Amino acid sequence: MATGKRQRIVVVGHGMVGHRFAQAAVERGLTETHDLLVFGEEPREAYDRVALTSWFGQGSDALSLLPGGAYDDPRVRLVLDSVVTEVDRVAQTVTVVSPPSAVPDLLSNPGAVTVHEYDVLVLATGAAPFVPPVEGRGKDGCFVYRTIEDLEAIKAASESATSGVVIGGGLLGLEAANALVQLGLDTHVVEMAPRLMPVQLDGAAGSTLVRHIEKLGVKVHTGVLTEEIEGGEAVTGLRVRQAGTDEGAPTDVIETQVVVFSAGIRPRDALARECDLEVAPRGGVLVDEQCRSADPRIFAIGECAAPGGTMYGLVAPGYTMAEVVVDALLDGPGAFTGADMSTKLKLLGVDVASFGDAFATTDGALELTYSDAVAGVYKKLVVSEDGTRLLGGILVGDASAYGVLRPMVSSGMALPDNPEQLILPASSGVQIGMPDEAQVCSCNDVTKADILHALTDEACESVADVKQCTRAGSTCGSCVSTVKNIIEDHFASVGKVVDKGLCEHFRLTRQELFDVVAVHGYRRFDDIVEAHGTGRGCDICKPAIASILASQTSTHILEPVTAELQDTNDKYLGNIQRNGTYSVVPRIPGGEITPEKLIVIGEVARDFGLYTKITGGQRIDLFGARMEQLPVIWRRLVDAGFESGHAYGKSLRTVKSCVGSTWCRYGVQDSVGLAIALELRYRGLRSPHKLKGGVSGCARECAEARGKDFGVIATEKGWNLYVGGNGGATPAHARLLAGDLDTATLVAYLDRFLMYYIRTADRLQRTSTWIEQLEGGLDRVREVVVEDSLGLGAELEAEMARHVGGYEDEWRATLEDPAKLERFVSFVNAPGTPDPSIAFTTERDQIQPIAPALIPVGAPA
Amino acid sequence: MSTVTDSTPDAMTPDSMTPDSMTPDSMTPVCAVEAIPLEGGVAALVGGAAVAVFRTYDGSVFAIGNVDPFSGASVLSRGIVGNRGDAPVVSSPMYKQAFDLRTGQCLDDDSVRVPAYAVSVVDGVVHVGGVT
Numbered sequence: 001m002a003t004g005k006r007q008r009i010v011v012v013g014h015g016m017v018g019h020r021f022a023q024a025a026v027e028r029g030l031t032e033t034h035d036l037l038v039f040g041e042e043p044r045e046a047y048d049r050v051a052l053t054s055w056f057g058q059g060s061d062a063l064s065l066l067p068g069g070a071y072d073d074p075r076v077r078l079v080l081d082s083v084v085t086e087v088d089r090v091a092q093t094v095t096v097v098s099p100p101s102a103v104p105d106l107l108s109n110p111g112a113v114t115v116h117e118y119d120v121l122v123l124a125t126g127a128a129p130f131v132p133p134v135e136g137r138g139k140d141g142c143f144v145y146r147t148i149e150d151l152e153a154i155k156a157a158s159e160s161a162t163s164g165v166v167i168g169g170g171l172l173g174l175e176a177a178n179a180l181v182q183l184g185l186d187t188h189v190v191e192m193a194p195r196l197m198p199v200q201l202d203g204a205a206g207s208t209l210v211r212h213i214e215k216l217g218v219k220v221h222t223g224v225l226t227e228e229i230e231g232g233e234a235v236t237g238l239r240v241r242q243a244g245t246d247e248g249a250p251t252d253v254i255e256t257q258v259v260v261f262s263a264g265i266r267p268r269d270a271l272a273r274e275c276d277l278e279v280a281p282r283g284g285v286l287v288d289e290q291c292r293s294a295d296p297r298i299f300a301i302g303e304c305a306a307p308g309g310t311m312y313g314l315v316a317p318g319y320t321m322a323e324v325v326v327d328a329l330l331d332g333p334g335a336f337t338g339a340d341m342s343t344k345l346k347l348l349g350v351d352v353a354s355f356g357d358a359f360a361t362t363d364g365a366l367e368l369t370y371s372d373a374v375a376g377v378y379k380k381l382v383v384s385e386d387g388t389r390l391l392g393g394i395l396v397g398d399a400s401a402y403g404v405l406r407p408m409v410s411s412g413m414a415l416p417d418n419p420e421q422l423i424l425p426a427s428s429g430v431q432i433g434m435p436d437e438a439q440v441c442s443c444n445d446v447t448k449a450d451i452l453h454a455l456t457d458e459a460c461e462s463v464a465d466v467k468q469c470t471r472a473g474s475t476c477g478s479c480v481s482t483v484k485n486i487i488e489d490h491f492a493s494v495g496k497v498v499d500k501g502l503c504e505h506f507r508l509t510r511q512e513l514f515d516v517v518a519v520h521g522y523r524r525f526d527d528i529v530e531a532h533g534t535g536r537g538c539d540i541c542k543p544a545i546a547s548i549l550a551s552q553t554s555t556h557i558l559e560p561v562t563a564e565l566q567d568t569n570d571k572y573l574g575n576i577q578r579n580g581t582y583s584v585v586p587r588i589p590g591g592e593i594t595p596e597k598l599i600v601i602g603e604v605a606r607d608f609g610l611y612t613k614i615t616g617g618q619r620i621d622l623f624g625a626r627m628e629q630l631p632v633i634w635r636r637l638v639d640a641g642f643e644s645g646h647a648y649g650k651s652l653r654t655v656k657s658c659v660g661s662t663w664c665r666y667g668v669q670d671s672v673g674l675a676i677a678l679e680l681r682y683r684g685l686r687s688p689h690k691l692k693g694g695v696s697g698c699a700r701e702c703a704e705a706r707g708k709d710f711g712v713i714a715t716e717k718g719w720n721l722y723v724g725g726n727g728g729a730t731p732a733h734a735r736l737l738a739g740d741l742d743t744a745t746l747v748a749y750l751d752r753f754l755m756y757y758i759r760t761a762d763r764l765q766r767t768s769t770w771i772e773q774l775e776g777g778l779d780r781v782r783e784v785v786v787e788d789s790l791g792l793g794a795e796l797e798a799e800m801a802r803h804v805g806g807y808e809d810e811w812r813a814t815l816e817d818p819a820k821l822e823r824f825v826s827f828v829n830a831p832g833t834p835d836p837s838i839a840f841t842t843e844r845d846q847i848q849p850i851a852p853a854l855i856p857v858g859a860p861a
Numbered sequence: 862m863s864t865v866t867d868s869t870p871d872a873m874t875p876d877s878m879t880p881d882s883m884t885p886d887s888m889t890p891v892c893a894v895e896a897i898p899l900e901g902g903v904a905a906l907v908g909g910a911a912v913a914v915f916r917t918y919d920g921s922v923f924a925i926g927n928v929d930p931f932s933g934a935s936v937l938s939r940g941i942v943g944n945r946g947d948a949p950v951v952s953s954p955m956y957k958q959a960f961d962l963r964t965g966q967c968l969d970d971d972s973v974r975v976p977a978y979a980v981s982v983v984d985g986v987v988h989v990g991g992v993t
């Protein structure tokens with residue numbers, strides 16, 4: 001590794017690959033010796049371009065790859081909205097043009113041109129859509145499909161349009177067409193080749209796909225040339241003619257106001273050309289296996305690069321190139337030697353995949369096909385001449401076998417004797433073993449071996465764990481089901497019971513149990529375990545069932561039927577502490593409290609000698625109460641107007657607030673008011689794990705709402721709702737579910753979201769992991785909660801209304817019921833004798849437990 | 862739920878239960894059997910020691926030491942009662958290890974065991990005897 005003076009790496013472009021480069025540089029320690037200065041032309045930080053189309057539903061925040069726009073490592077500087085216009089290879093500098101606001105501290109002459117030195121230059125400028133030289137292509141209403149700004153413009157134009165045309169029937173074109181359909185336009189796709197996706201599909205597959213695409217409401221015109229875009233200043237129509245006919249042959253006009261060009265991409269290699277670096281014949285900075293250009297100080301990665309003369313229009317090879325360059329700068333051996341160009345279309349409801357030698361170009365290759373015109377399924381396998389190896393294939397209408405087939409190609413494993421089994425219906429192919437070296441996630445180059453390693457050596461147990469640890473499944477998501485199968489197979493093979501049963505007493509999952517209880521209307525554990533389980537339960541299934549019963553019935557948790565099912569903390573309505581005493585946490589909704597109430601808490605703490613601490617949840621915790629003291633302490637608190645804070649239950653904890661528009665000069669909505677309303681609405685709600693919320697009064701986010709299971713951030717127009725955040729051992733940022741909501745809609749969505757979670761999550765699954773593991777992830781949640789695709793909305797809201805209506809303060813009810821108070825005695829035969837093993841010392845003027853002496857019994861682990 | 866019956870606290874003050882008075886056949890009455898919730902437990906002071914007394918689903922009564930050896934806190938009576946295989950168990954409320962109610966053996970760590978006490982129910986009153 002280089003020694004001496006720190007080196008500076010300038011990165012041009014903050015897209016997907018430029019970002020991955022910076023990430024890898026931080027993770028692999030390159031920033032120990034190098035500073036990174038990254039320039040991005042777009043006004044925002046890198047975002048998930050692969051998922052660009054989901055911008056229509058989710059907005060930009062959800063796509064961001066670097067929420068907040070800054071790296072944690074201060075040695076990486078990101079400067080946005082700035083274009084590198086020139087590279088001087090002799091002086092080793094780049095020239096940058098920025099608008100006034102972009103870099104106030106970096107530029108002494110704002111809004112102008114600056115020059116920056118580099119020791120190493122990394123070009124990550126991506127590619128630009130190719131717009132064929134069709135007459136009229138500059139008219140208003142003509143767009144490309146590459147950036148968030150493009151989509152904003154298309155959306156705006158669609159508002160006054162009725163019809164839209166996409167020029168180009170490739171992968172991207174179909175995605176754009178789908179977007180136009182979603183925008184309510186009468187949508188056409190015009191493709192010059194005789195079939196859709198000509199690069200990936202053969203004729204039969206193409207025509208099968210047409211039927212699927214037409215079902216989505218798109219009119220497909222294949223074998224058609226665009227002659228001219230008609231109109232004055234703005235587009236009015238597209239003049240087309242059959243491919244293969246001569247100029248002057250009869251033409252047709254498709255009326256349209258919106259035209260989206262999706263006719264391929266071209267590497268953005270202008271900077272390199274201008275400084276006389278060699279580019280490949282079909283574009284792209286020519287680089288070697290280390291992604292180094294002819295100038296040893298300049299590298300190119302991603303879509304602007306052409307390693308060995310070929311450019312790759314996919315993100316996975318770009319990511320590999322980013323890693324290779326970091327490796328090279330660390331003197332490692334990494335090399336980029338080509339990439340798998342397999343594709344899987346992510347269009348809603350249409351399964352298409354193409355992989356390996358899909359066109360059987362290998363000598364002697366044989367094709368096996370299966371097709372079912374009625375079902376719209378076409379599958380083709382390309383196998384080697386001797387029938388032993390899979391070379392490639394195409395799947396349309398049912399791509400479920402993709403996860404297994406694609407790795408078979410890359411690993412060259414032997415085919416089974418009857419390979420047709422792999423594509424016949426009924427067979428998902430999953431039973432065919434996959435070799436360890438098979439690549440499972442192509443976006444992030446993760447092999448089966450990497451996943452197994454994560455399971456055995458990194459203690460990963462779920463898809464979410466594996467995602468976190470290996471990145472598999474975190475980009476396009478198409479490998480998630482394969483990842484899941486590998487995890488399940490692995491645990492089955494090591495004899496770990498993978499049936500997702502709760503415990504030895506129930507083979508059902510929590511979700512299944514929830515449904516069983518709802519359907520049969522059970523109210524007693526005994527009935528449930530008799531009908532659906534075995535034995536007498538344990539500390540896993542009993543609290544889970546208690547929680548399910550509480551969610552469905554709103555009866556007091558200490559009623560005789562459920563009291564003994566409760567986890568210890570719920571059983572005594574307090575959190576047990578290390579010495580067997582309990583903590584007392586009164587609810588302080590939104591963190592707002594009057595001086596009178598503060599005084600009461602102080603007095604109670606003083607009178608009972610309790611240790612007092614402000615919690616991380618904007619309230620006050622009183623520690624060291626003996627079990628038999630709990631009722632007296634709570635009597636005082638309840639009389640003063642306090643209620644249980646549910647610090648003990650798997651239930652709503654707090655809804656954290658910032659001070660909001662009432663006081664804060666930046667606030668745009670009353671965050672305290674909303675936080676209190678939400679905390680009061682959802683208090684006492686029993687859930688699979690604890691629930692926390694937050695409400696911030698503006699985008700400065702002082703309430704850390706995005707670190708909560710549900711976070712609300714005020715906007716000028718209303719509220720943005722984020723879900724799935726948490727702190728704790730595996731922190732997660734909440735992601736945007738819906739934006740600019742009025743308060744009533746916000747509450748309706750939250751009702752649905754929380755109830756959907758309560759119904760379907762596993763035991764002890766926070767919302768973030770629940771969303772991760774849902775088939776479809778956050779999109780699925782949005783479908784159910786926002787789009788109401790299951791038609792469950794009203795039902796979920798009604799369930800929540802029942803909870804809200806049935807709420808009572810657990811402590812007040814306990815104090816009013818002598819039977820419930822019976823358990824609060826130290827010794828059944830000596831209720832007046834306090835537990836002699838509890839003792840305290842004093843530190844910083846408050847009590848502290850003295851560790852109870854451990855009984856000498858063997859050696860506790 | 863169960864109510865405390867005529868077993869008066871006076872009859873069972875801890876002072877009257879010195880270790881000396883504990884012979885295998887002199888057992889200490891602690892409470893009415895209904896005072897122990899079904900599939901739940903109570904703590905009792907027996908000869909100065911804290912004992913956790915449980916009643917399982919079928920009405921059987923068990924007594925083991927109340928102190929959780931992993932934390933040192935006197936809390937086992939507050940754990941969840943259930944079964945693991947054939948064994949009736951309580952799981953410690955502190956760190957959830959399971960203890961066999963019949964023997965006091967910890968089922969999650971062979972080397973750990975809490976005392977088990979003789980117990981019998983006479984005329985509806987639970988009596989706890991010496992360590993078995």
Ligand code: SRM
Pocket residue numbers: 575576577583584585613614615616617618619620621647653654690692707708725726727728729730766
């Ligand atoms: C008291 C408090 C620490 C403090 O002094 O500030 C605390 C104390 C405990 N936390 Fe916490 N947590 C407290 C705020 C937090 C926060 C911060 C926050 O809420 O803003 C977090 C991270 C945010 C989050 O949850 O997403 C936090 C993450 C955890 C976790 C990890 C959860 C996770 O998903 O990974 C646990 C363990 C668990 O729940 O399984 C935990 C569990 C616990 C338990 C219940 C452990 C236990 O079972 O004994 C502690 C006992 C509380 C008691 O006796 O009253 N506590 N805990 C805070 C009480 C807040 C309140 O007013 O209710």
Ligand SMILES: Cc1cc2nc3c(=O)[nH]c(=O)nc-3n(C[C@H](O)[C@H](O)[C@H](O)COP(=O)(O)OP(=O)(O)OC[C@H]3O[C@@H](n4cnc5c(N)ncnc54)[C@H](O)[C@@H]3O)c2cc1C
Pocket residue numbers: 012013014015016017018039040041042049050051052053082083084085124125126127145146147172175268271301302303304312313314315316318346476
């Ligand atoms: C709608 C859509 C769907 C896609 N779907 C898939 C898919 O399913 N699977 C897949 O593998 N790939 C897909 N892709 C392709 C994938 O997005 C790209 O391969 C990937 O983004 C390439 O990353 P990059 O960093 O090389 O380029 P980009 O992400 O384009 O980043 C380049 C960045 O550099 C900036 N820049 C350019 N020149 C300059 C300059 N001179 N100064 C400063 N900044 C500059 C650009 O503004 C841009 O922000 C899709 C692309 C689109 C548009």
Ligand code: SF4
Pocket residue numbers: none
């Ligand atoms: S880890 Fe944190 S929350 Fe848990 S007991 Fe310690 S201080 Fe409390």
Ligand code: FES
Pocket residue numbers: 440441442443444472473474475476477478479480
């Ligand atoms: S293949 Fe795209 S995320 Fe794994």
